[in-house]
Each structure stands twice: as C-alpha cells, then as structure tokens.
Amino acid sequence: MNQAEIFIQQKLAQRKLDDNFRVLKTASGLIDFCSNDYLGFARSEKLKALVQEELRRFPDYLNGSGGSRLLSGNITFVEELEQQIANFHEAEAGLIFNSGYDANLGLFASLPQRGDTIITDELIHACIIDGARLSLANRFSFRHNDLNDLEKKLKNAKGICYVVVESVYSMDGDEAPLQEIINLTSQYNANLIVDEAHATGVFGQGLVQQLQLENQVFARTVTFGKALGSHGAIVLGSKNFRDYLINFARSFIYTTAPSFYQLVTIKMAYQLLQNITTEQNHLHKLITLFKNEMQKKYHYALIESNSAIQSILVPGNSNAKKLAEHLQKNGFDVRAILSPTVLAGMERLRICIHAFNTEAEITELTATINH
Numbered sequence: 001m002n003q004a005e006i007f008i009q010q011k012l013a014q015r016k017l018d019d020n021f022r023v024l025k026t027a028s029g030l031i032d033f034c035s036n037d038y039l040g041f042a043r044s045e046k047l048k049a050l051v052q053e054e055l056r057r058f059p060d061y062l063n064g065s066g067g068s069r070l071l072s073g074n075i076t077f078v079e080e081l082e083q084q085i086a087n088f089h090e091a092e093a094g095l096i097f098n099s100g101y102d103a104n105l106g107l108f109a110s111l112p113q114r115g116d117t118i119i120t121d122e123l124i125h126a127c128i129i130d131g132a133r134l135s136l137a138n139r140f141s142f143r144h145n146d147l148n149d150l151e152k153k154l155k156n157a158k159g160i161c162y163v164v165v166e167s168v169y170s171m172d173g174d175e176a177p178l179q180e181i182i183n184l185t186s187q188y189n190a191n192l193i194v195d196e197a198h199a200t201g202v203f204g205q206g207l208v209q210q211l212q213l214e215n216q217v218f219a220r221t222v223t224f225g226k227a228l229g230s231h232g233a234i235v236l237g238s239k240n241f242r243d244y245l246i247n248f249a250r251s252f253i254y255t256t257a258p259s260f261y262q263l264v265t266i267k268m269a270y271q272l273l274q275n276i277t278t279e280q281n282h283l284h285k286l287i288t289l290f291k292n293e294m295q296k297k298y299h300y301a302l303i304e305s306n307s308a309i310q311s312i313l314v315p316g317n318s319n320a321k322k323l324a325e326h327l328q329k330n331g332f333d334v335r336a337i338l339s340p341t342v343l344a345g346m347e348r349l350r351i352c353i354h355a356f357n358t359e360a361e362i363t364e365l366t367a368t369i370n371h
C-alpha cells in the first residue's frame, strides 16, 4: 500500500481507538437541541418570505458572484450592506467574509506582525488559533477568564499587543468579563478583539453593545451562521482597518465573493433581528427553566452559563457518547463534544436552547438526562 494510505489508515485507527472518530450525520428530525439556530432564523418562514421579496426587487441578480471582491465580485449592494451592519453594531466600518472561520483567519493572520503579541483566552475558537498560527507574532494564552493570568501575560507582551476573547464561549457558553478585560487592555495599551459569534441575537445586538463598550474594543467579529440563521461573517472596526483587511487579509482577497442570494439572506436576517424581543425573552425564559430543572437533580455538573449554550460535563468520550445516544433514542437531538475538541476530562453534552423550543421540551429533556 502507498505510504500516504498507510498513514491515513493509522491515523483513523487511532481515532477509533480513542473513541473520537468523527462521522457526518444528516439532520435527524429529532427535537433540535444542538444547532446554533438560537432564534430559529435558519428555519424561519418569515425570513424566507423577506428574502424572496427582496430578490424580486433585483430580477437581474447573478446566481454566483463570479469572482473575488477585488476583481469582478464586488457590487454596491454588498458595500451598502456592510455599512448598514456596521451602523447596526455601532462600528465605523465592516468587511464581510465568507464565514466566521475565514474572517478570523484573515484578521489574525494579517494584522499581528513579527515581534507583536497575541494573547488569547485558552478556550478561544480554533479559527482564531489557526489565524494566529499563520502570523509571525508571539502567541500566549491565559487561563479561561482569569484576569490575573491575563495581566501576567500583558506584563510580558512585546510589540503591538492584541488580546482576543469570545464574548460568549462556544463550548462553555459562559461570558468573558469584558469590562474588566478592557480595564486591563487599556492599562497595558493592548488592543481588544472580541468574537461575538454566540452573543449576537442572544444578548441584544451583542454583548459589547449591551455593555456599551463598542468604542473601547479595537475590532469585533460577528458571524451570520448562528442566531442570524444564515452564513458568513463581518469584521467590524475603523474605516482604515477595513482598508487594511482589503489589502492584507488573504482569506478575503483570494476567494470568490458571496453570492447575491447569501447577501440578501444576511440583509433580511438583520431586518428581522430589529424586532425579536418576544423571541429573545422566550429564549431566556427557557434557559432559566433548563438551569432550574438541572439544578433540582445533581447527576451531572452544568457549566455556569446564562447563554443559549448549556454544557453538561460527562467526562470520558464513551460516557459522553452514551448519554447523547440515550437522549437521541428518546427523541432529542443532543450531540456529545469529545476530546480533542475539548480537553480530556471535559467531554460534555453541548445543549443549545432555541427560541422555538417549548417549556415541555425542556422539562422532558432534563427529566431524560437525569432519568
């Protein structure tokens, strides 16, 4: 057998041995407690109708963009949309990327230079790590949400310093202490970059705005694939920073621009987001109900979180998988998050609560978890 095939077989065999072999599954038809569709926009008939209506205003639209933004793929619609989204988030400017992964990859690979420093929370998303790895800057991480550890790292930072956090962490669902972090970044003259992927739509327009900190962060990444129910992302910052990304962010420069259909979906999702207080209130009511129900029984430890992401620790890949299978058999689409995606010993069920879930679904789910 060819050496590459042998290598592949060995790596896959190891995965199976570690009980963390990844397989693609199609949507199950079970009650959704695993997607990031927190507000139900991905399945919203209202959003579909808004998109169709908007598309009819542009009968000549192209199915595909035909090229990168710097060549044939740029249109007035996308530039206007970027400014509208920037205004919505109270930022000076914004640049749309094809995904949150692309946005963070482009940002962190292009901005920090050799001799600069990137300091990230230890639980930061893989795309930020990957972007930072592509840069030539020094990289450090600090213990999750630990301000003392962050300060230690800030004291040793060289060059221009960037501190990167998620306002809501994707696997634990807890929040970064943004105000306290900003106190430190301003004391040490560092630039704070916040990924709002799991906060936008769940906590108003995002946690940065909810805390009125928009003028104190250097940049934000907002993704459209979670509460906005679409796909893509925007990096928000100054007009100069937008120009910088257009010139240096390779994941923006060397890729085909999003299709018109995608842009319209994003635009209409933002329109829908202006009027969803009822859904947001219902979502937070369900989150509280879930936490209360889980606290009544102490079979499992719940990671403290007020967001739509509620993680139940079930240490060990096979234990986590077994509990997920038990829930699936009982009609709930809950997935296990295994190591190495999370640290060994921190395997879990990552339960996502949505505005379209019902109180009865929550109580049945918690009763089945704690059967």
Ligand SMILES: Cc1ncc(COP(=O)(O)O)c(C=O)c1O
Residues within 6 Å of the ligand: 099, 100, 101, 102, 104, 125, 127, 166, 170, 195, 197, 198, 223, 224, 225, 231, 232, 233
């Ligand atoms: C915190 C965070 N940032 C970025 C991303 C990537 O976004 P996208 O799914 O749009 O590529 C994700 C999603 O997986 C995420 O959780």
